[in-house]
Amino acid sequence: MSIGTKTDFPIFRRAGTPARPLVYLDSAATSQKPRSVIAAEQRWYERQNANINRGAYRLAEAATLSFEAVRQKVARFIKAPSAKNIVFTKGTTESINLVTAAWARQNLKPGDVILLTRMEHHSNIVPWQLLAKEKKLSLRFWPIDQRGALTDEQPDQLFRGVRLLAITHISNVLGTINPLEKIIKQAHRHGAAVLVDAAQSAPHLLLNVRRLKPDFLAFSGHKLLGPTGIGILYVDQKRYSEMRPYQSGGDMVVDVTQRHATFKPAPHRFEAGTQPLAQVAALGAAVDYLTELGMGRIRRYEQQLTRYAYRRLAALPAVTVYGPTGDHLGSARGRPKGSRNGDRGPLISFNVQGIHAHDLATWLDRSNVAIRAGHHCARPLHQRLGVAATARISFSVYNNRRDVDRFITALKQIILAWQRSTHIR
Numbered sequence: 001m002s003i004g005t006k007t008d009f010p011i012f013r014r015a016g017t018p019a020r021p022l023v024y025l026d027s028a029a030t031s032q033k034p035r036s037v038i039a040a041e042q043r044w045y046e047r048q049n050a051n052i053n054r055g056a057y058r059l060a061e062a063a064t065l066s067f068e069a070v071r072q073k074v075a076r077f078i079k080a081p082s083a084k085n086i087v088f089t090k091g092t093t094e095s096i097n098l099v100t101a102a103w104a105r106q107n108l109k110p111g112d113v114i115l116l117t118r119m120e121h122h123s124n125i126v127p128w129q130l131l132a133k134e135k136k137l138s139l140r141f142w143p144i145d146q147r148g149a150l151t152d153e154q155p156d157q158l159f160r161g162v163r164l165l166a167i168t169h170i171s172n173v174l175g176t177i178n179p180l181e182k183i184i185k186q187a188h189r190h191g192a193a194v195l196v197d198a199a200q201s202a203p204h205l206l207l208n209v210r211r212l213k214p215d216f217l218a219f220s221g222h223k224l225l226g227p228t229g230i231g232i233l234y235v236d237q238k239r240y241s242e243m244r245p246y247q248s249g250g251d252m253v254v255d256v257t258q259r260h261a262t263f264k265p266a267p268h269r270f271e272a273g274t275q276p277l278a279q280v281a282a283l284g285a286a287v288d289y290l291t292e293l294g295m296g297r298i299r300r301y302e303q304q305l306t307r308y309a310y311r312r313l314a315a316l317p318a319v320t321v322y323g324p325t326g327d328h329l330g331s332a333r334g335r336p337k338g339s340r341n342g343d344r345g346p347l348i349s350f351n352v353q354g355i356h357a358h359d360l361a362t363w364l365d366r367s368n369v370a371i372r373a374g375h376h377c378a379r380p381l382h383q384r385l386g387v388a389a390t391a392r393i394s395f396s397v398y399n400n401r402r403d404v405d406r407f408i409t410a411l412k413q414i415i416l417a418w419q420r421s422t423h424i425r
């Protein structure tokens with residue numbers, strides 16, 4: 001196991017050839033999986049499979065223990081006070097929907113304001129739109145500036161009437177890292193609860209919920225080297241008492257009569273029905289993998305790689321790069337105030353003059369370079385940027401400078417061919 005190499009990730013042997021290796025630059029969409037994660041899922045079915053919380057036989061008891069051990073592992077990973085703060089869901093999207101249905105629907109009343117930012121993913125916009133219509137709430141959007149940072153606002157004005165701030169930690173388009181510690185303190189001072197969308201930060205930053213103090217924090221296993229179908233919702237203990245069950249059915253109840261049911265304590269009351277057991281086992285292996293590499297080391301490595309890619313990309317004359325400028329990356333001097341981790345996560349969105357992002361992605365694919373193109377589920381942000389689509393490269397622990405070099409070489413060839421064909425020089 002070492003950072004910046006692909007040996008632990010079988011897909012790179014299968015989906016590429018020595019002459020045309022797979023250059024996977026779409027980890028913000030989903031990450032590739034190390035062998036240990038794939039093996040953990042297989043091992044579950046071969047040696048551990050039984051349903052949890054209900055069997056009186058040893059196999060089922062062991063399955064329950066190993067499921068709960070992953071809950072503890074996840075709690076340690078984000079420095080949560082207890083495993084009880086961790087609810088398993090399908091992904092970030094379901095985690096946010098859970099907060100919408102189980103907390104916000106009960107606690108917000110007509111006229112209350114939900115504060116979102118202009119850089120949110122649709123997962124952290126649409127559930128609030130639906131709830132706002134249902135409960136006559138109003139939505140307010142925190143604007144962003146030219147560099148892709150949240151604007152300086154008067155907190156008293158910004159938070160007026162706000163009962164919930166739902167905010168992304170790292171923008172999946174701009175790469176902006178929002179200074180959450182300061183923002184969460186402000187929100188709490190103004191009586192607002194805070195939900196953090198950590199889909200793009202949990203795989204790349206050392207999260208510490210005891211320091212950040214969010215009320216809710218959501219992320220997905222599949223972006224974290226883990227399997228699809230499993231997500232996490234961290235809930236601050238004091239919010240549990242304000243929440244109703246989300247989905248209901250088997251396993252989340254203590255007793256059921258013809259007319260009534262009593263529910264297990266949290267987090268189990270929010271996990272109805274059979275859980276994705278093999279996926280939880282594999283999530284545990286993903287957390288082990290990242291923990292062994294070290295989140296601090298991962299952050300430093302990805303920061304350097306991003307800085308390198310930014311410099312090379314921004315140097316191309318036909319390219320526009322979005323989000324925080326690269327000058328600050330990795331340097332303590334130019335960091336914006338409040339941004340303790342530097343100012344950009346490991347992703348860069350860009351456009352090439354005259355070439356649609358989708359064409360770019362299709363042409364790069366001919367060189368086996370996989371990048372994302374489109375609105376990245378952030379239409380309101382793209383409307384603010386004044387473009388329909390962007391191209392995006394994003395990194396994980398297996399990427400290295402050779403990947404960046406191959407991408408830049410292929411991109412330069414495309415730009416040159418395009419300019420020749422349209423006689424632009």
Ligand SMILES: Cc1ncc(COP(=O)(O)O)c(C=O)c1O
Nearest residue numbers: 091092093121123172197199220
């Ligand atoms: C910032 C952000 N939030 C939420 C999501 C949704 O995650 P999922 O599809 O795993 O639920 C994504 C996925 O790209 C994301 O980037």
